[in-house]
Amino acid sequence: MNNFVFYNPTKLVFGRNTVEKIGEYLKKDKIKKVLLLAGGGSIKKNGVYEKVVRSLFEHSIEKVEVWGVRPNPVLSKVKEAIEIARKEKVDAILAVGGGSVIDSAKAVAAGTKYEGNVWDFYIGKIKVKEAIPLYTILTLSATGTEMNGNSVVTNEDTLEKYSFSSIHVYPKISIVDPEIQFTLPANQTVNGAVDAISHVMEYYFDGTSNTQLADRIDESIVKTLVETTEKLLKDPHDYEARANFALSTTLALNGISGLGHSGGDWSSHAIEHALSALNPDVAHGAGLAVVFPAWLTYVKDLISDKLAKFGVEVFGIEDGINALKEWYKKIGAPVNLRELGFEKNDIEKLTDIASKMAPMGRLKKLEREDIKKILEIAF
Amino acid sequence: MNNFVFYNPTKLVFGRNTVEKIGEYLKKDKIKKVLLLAGGGSIKKNGVYEKVVRSLFEHSIEKVEVWGVRPNPVLSKVKEAIEIARKEKVDAILAVGGGSVIDSAKAVAAGTKYEGNVWDFYIGKIKVKEAIPLYTILTLSATGTEMNGNSVVTNEDTLEKYSFSSIHVYPKISIVDPEIQFTLPANQTVNGAVDAISHVMEYYFDGTSNTQLADRIDESIVKTLVETTEKLLKDPHDYEARANFALSTTLALNGISGLGHSGGDWSSHAIEHALSALNPDVAHGAGLAVVFPAWLTYVKDLISDKLAKFGVEVFGIEDGINALKEWYKKIGAPVNLRELGFEKNDIEKLTDIASKMAPMGRLKKLEREDIKKILEIAF
Numbered sequence: 001m002n003n004f005v006f007y008n009p010t011k012l013v014f015g016r017n018t019v020e021k022i023g024e025y026l027k028k029d030k031i032k033k034v035l036l037l038a039g040g041g042s043i044k045k046n047g048v049y050e051k052v053v054r055s056l057f058e059h060s061i062e063k064v065e066v067w068g069v070r071p072n073p074v075l076s077k078v079k080e081a082i083e084i085a086r087k088e089k090v091d092a093i094l095a096v097g098g099g100s101v102i103d104s105a106k107a108v109a110a111g112t113k114y115e116g117n118v119w120d121f122y123i124g125k126i127k128v129k130e131a132i133p134l135y136t137i138l139t140l141s142a143t144g145t146e147m148n149g150n151s152v153v154t155n156e157d158t159l160e161k162y163s164f165s166s167i168h169v170y171p172k173i174s175i176v177d178p179e180i181q182f183t184l185p186a187n188q189t190v191n192g193a194v195d196a197i198s199h200v201m202e203y204y205f206d207g208t209s210n211t212q213l214a215d216r217i218d219e220s221i222v223k224t225l226v227e228t229t230e231k232l233l234k235d236p237h238d239y240e241a242r243a244n245f246a247l248s249t250t251l252a253l254n255g256i257s258g259l260g261h262s263g264g265d266w267s268s269h270a271i272e273h274a275l276s277a278l279n280p281d282v283a284h285g286a287g288l289a290v291v292f293p294a295w296l297t298y299v300k301d302l303i304s305d306k307l308a309k310f311g312v313e314v315f316g317i318e319d320g321i322n323a324l325k326e327w328y329k330k331i332g333a334p335v336n337l338r339e340l341g342f343e344k345n346d347i348e349k350l351t352d353i354a355s356k357m358a359p360m361g362r363l364k365k366l367e368r369e370d371i372k373k374i375l376e377i378a379f
Numbered sequence: 380m381n382n383f384v385f386y387n388p389t390k391l392v393f394g395r396n397t398v399e400k401i402g403e404y405l406k407k408d409k410i411k412k413v414l415l416l417a418g419g420g421s422i423k424k425n426g427v428y429e430k431v432v433r434s435l436f437e438h439s440i441e442k443v444e445v446w447g448v449r450p451n452p453v454l455s456k457v458k459e460a461i462e463i464a465r466k467e468k469v470d471a472i473l474a475v476g477g478g479s480v481i482d483s484a485k486a487v488a489a490g491t492k493y494e495g496n497v498w499d500f501y502i503g504k505i506k507v508k509e510a511i512p513l514y515t516i517l518t519l520s521a522t523g524t525e526m527n528g529n530s531v532v533t534n535e536d537t538l539e540k541y542s543f544s545s546i547h548v549y550p551k552i553s554i555v556d557p558e559i560q561f562t563l564p565a566n567q568t569v570n571g572a573v574d575a576i577s578h579v580m581e582y583y584f585d586g587t588s589n590t591q592l593a594d595r596i597d598e599s600i601v602k603t604l605v606e607t608t609e610k611l612l613k614d615p616h617d618y619e620a621r622a623n624f625a626l627s628t629t630l631a632l633n634g635i636s637g638l639g640h641s642g643g644d645w646s647s648h649a650i651e652h653a654l655s656a657l658n659p660d661v662a663h664g665a666g667l668a669v670v671f672p673a674w675l676t677y678v679k680d681l682i683s684d685k686l687a688k689f690g691v692e693v694f695g696i697e698d699g700i701n702a703l704k705e706w707y708k709k710i711g712a713p714v715n716l717r718e719l720g721f722e723k724n725d726i727e728k729l730t731d732i733a734s735k736m737a738p739m740g741r742l743k744k745l746e747r748e749d750i751k752k753i754l755e756i757a758f
Binding site: 001002003004005006007008009010011012013014015016017018209210211212213214216217219220221223224227228240243244247248251256259260 | 380381382383384385386387388389390391392393394395396397588589590591592593595596598599600602603606607619622623626627630635638639
């Protein structure tokens, strides 16, 4: 087990009828005006927006709204929101949406306090030193962003999909109400499951030894995701399944799943980011369903014992990679690049984009050549 | 699953050679003078005290020392330390020790800021509203106090062993270096294991349904404690076992093990507190090894499925209670009141003390009569 520092100051408010508490929490924190950041409008259909607006109104909290954060969120929208946050002198950002909205909101929270180009955080030019407080209401359990300091955004000009991480952008309060996810399309639940399982696997398979407790917790998270995803595909309104699913996705990337690990491998994520950078219609979870098993196949000799343990613990089958792929098929996730609409000659382009981050990975340092081979396996 | 709020702002600094970082952390937080609270002197034997003193000196941090916190810590020592903290105008409390020292330090941190009697927090007369910052260096993994806001102290005048809980006394930074536990006597490791397993079981068996993820995490913690305790009884210097053991005891009571539960049952703990209030030589873990299986036996019809699941998952045996008792025997923990030195006619006295807290429990509300029966089973 490696030395580690665990520090997660997000207050997680979890359960039924918690969305309507947002005004109360903001008032307690003396917030008077927020920038409400949102996506394409689904929160108007499922009633979340109305609940939020009413709660803000009842607690006399002013708001200015910025809409239109899209899946695989883009830098231009972040910059637009930063301008508005500054002009309107808001005290806090309130993100109401899924991973894209919350990731963008983190950049807005930090960018509002930074004179330079917010992209500097993503390219590692500068570290975040401060941010205005961020509050989140999660509408789609998947990325775990509701309880960590990570943000991933795409720069449309350069097709770079990069991330930054900072303690300053952990949500101060994060509301997760599983009930508001009853009406999600099935494929979003599937993509969320794949995303969260991938987060756990990035740690689980990073090559660190003697992480017995973390390994068991990781298997617990994946088992619960497998079990609840199957239940939700049958009955999207199963509250208990939604709640266990939601909590699993949060714990998959709030630090708990990686305790004592060497920070995770993250090659599969980096390679996947190339997919959605080239084709923004590729959902992150869908891309991971294709890339992660390909990476596992490429490195399998380095982790043969762990793969067998994973397979047996989660699926009752020793061939962990095959068990995972079969389960992805079963729940309707894509399992190769062709299903995502990529063609043979895209491999070179994807390799080019992903290789900007090379060498990558911890279990095995991947160079351009390795990345290309993994993409070929994924094809 | 129940609604919940999870908020744990302790920064956990975990691993080898972390004790010597205390000065650096305190300096970063602008702490200039601490009250160093300690126990009977074991930290002078194992080298921890020397490391702490050197680190404080190197970072120009003044200290005043208060020694003599004993196992099953007492109110008089807390009051003594509060007086000194006030007189010396310290900026923070630095607890260096096990659960007793840290629990006492929490009371000192809160009591220093409170004009009245610090016992008021324990009897629920008043809630903690503020505290001076608390820093901890854990020398004995057991109670989980290093990453929560709980404090248990005995009032020697009334023989009451009560607790309070407050967000204000979570350690700001908590250092856990498994290596400094190499020299612990075996029975302290055993008691620590029993204590932590009992914490998990208080949640696991509290009667809440549909807590699939928390249940699996709980089983993970207990499995890891069982595995590592056996390893440590063979080789107390096994770092990886110490580290997994230590992390398991922390997670057993930092909020993670009870996610979505109804707060835990805690009858066994309340009854055990009577044991060590009557006889302060009874270690908390040893008392729990006797009381918890007795409680399980008394309520077993209410949790038969869960007991079978627990038994199978942890020990591979359906009779969960018997498996647990057999394992306690195997590791050398006591399994009845007689082994702890109690006699038949102590049952009435213990019932009297424990019943001050009655009715208690969530799974089953226990009255005086129930408590007496459980103590008879335990005898």
